[in-house]
Amino acid sequence: MSLIAVGTMAFDAIETPFGKSGQIVGGSATYLAWSASNFVKPVNQLSVIGYDFPKEELDALEARGVKLDGVQIKQDEKSFFWAGRYHLDMNTRDTLDTQLNVLAGFEPVVPESYQGAEFLMLGNLMPKLQLSVIRQLKTRPRLIVLDTMNFWMDTAMEDLEAVLKEIDVLMINDSEARQLSGQFSLVKAAKIIRKMGPKYLVIKKGEHGALLFHENEVFFAPALPLEEVFDPTGAGDTFAGGFIGHLAATKDISFANMKTAIIKGSALASFCVEKFGATRMKEITKKDIDARVQQFVDLVNFEIVISE
């Protein structure tokens, strides 16, 4: 049930209509680890940080069952920094500042102790670095999941196409699926994208839920209607962490179990957006998660008898 989680560990400064976060810890791998570790331990983390990354954050992750052997610490550089401002719809945002810092020269190295992992979660990162991790693994994992974004479609499409050929599950949002496929219809987009490599496609639609496509099957998972989305940062990574965490814990990569994994991921993401950054992810218990999953069951549950 071993899992490698790859991505950034960083600082974010977030503005929403509700306020400003100040500089807080973020990054795709941070959210992945907090989320997946609800289901599976250890999470073998692969990332890079600078001298300024708080030791207490690393200690908290280790206490949680996250292994940091694969996290490089650059003693003379700063951690990756992103600042952004969300619009009123909480779905779109402007990037205010990006400082690559340690990310600029990052070359991921898979520690010997991570070899043989059955599950690989490639969080949002430069596609060529995601590919480098796959190439370093001596045995191909049973399942490789990749999260990416429009920025890489705009700036590194060749690298992205190369890594898409090597993965099993791709996770993107609806506008990214449209951009990647050149199709407005998500059903048509899914067909085209699955020809690019991934056998499974998860399309995240934010407040509108998520779709899972595989061969001729499709599954629709709702998002929980929330009174307030306080900060959507990290929701996609948290969703991905819950998805692969559940699969790694159950060792079952059937379509049926992927549906459950999507519901678990959606439940965790619904907590993530309740407070700034990963705050909420550090507070929730198994009981909280079970209650939230039950809300999803109740939300979509209906009985229909088709009469003759």
Added chain:
Amino acid sequence: MSLIAVGTMAFDAIETPFGKSGQIVGGSATYLAWSASNFVKPVNQLSVIGYDFPKEELDALEARGVKLDGVQIKQDEKSFFWAGRYHLDMNTRDTLDTQLNVLAGFEPVVPESYQGAEFLMLGNLMPKLQLSVIRQLKTRPRLIVLDTMNFWMDTAMEDLEAVLKEIDVLMINDSEARQLSGQFSLVKAAKIIRKMGPKYLVIKKGEHGALLFHENEVFFAPALPLEEVFDPTGAGDTFAGGFIGHLAATKDISFANMKTAIIKGSALASFCVEKFGATRMKEITKKDIDARVQQFVDLVNFEIVISE
């Protein structure tokens, strides 16, 4: 199980990215009748048409079990006409032309034979006319469902507020729910709108499905992911017709049965958008509808065992 369906019977001229319809028959009550009559007969139609409305369309409706006693025919006026053009997203549209014609002086009259109806579907129409129908009924129906649109919020808000106090179920889309409540969060919007009168609120989200709110309960129904939406005109009316048609046929207005009614309405709407106007609604059989409903069941079905 008697049902009254109120709304327009009209001509539309529709432009989509796929082509132009030319002048075809449309109107909220036309779609309501074609949809509801899959489940319940008769549908007691209440509307107004001009001298130009095709007799074969009226004959087709009558053959289908739609009563036309409440359809006024104005021999010296033309039928209501609407022309519109859909944008590429098929979700937004521009009105190109509106000719009120018979609608301008329309005063609905409920025929004696319609009195005692248990179900009343008030399709999209001037709110004061919707209220007039309610006032004419000697016995209040068991369930009054109202469909409306942003145009009436902009131009006849006082009338709309008055009729909202008299109904049970309101159907609007997500942007209309936000406009009516002044809240971006649909959960908050639902609370505010339910205080305006309706005990139940259905928020239609097009390709993103629909939400049903009642007291502390919420139900999320998906939309079927479609390869192509050819023409969305009438999809909301068709949804409403399927919803009230199922409720009227089963005479069960519990929350659980409303969930089923929403799935049935969604299934019918998914046919409506496949061709221009009501073309598809005239073709489909019970077998087609059952198969489509089964697709909805499969789409959202998942099994989760919450372990201790």
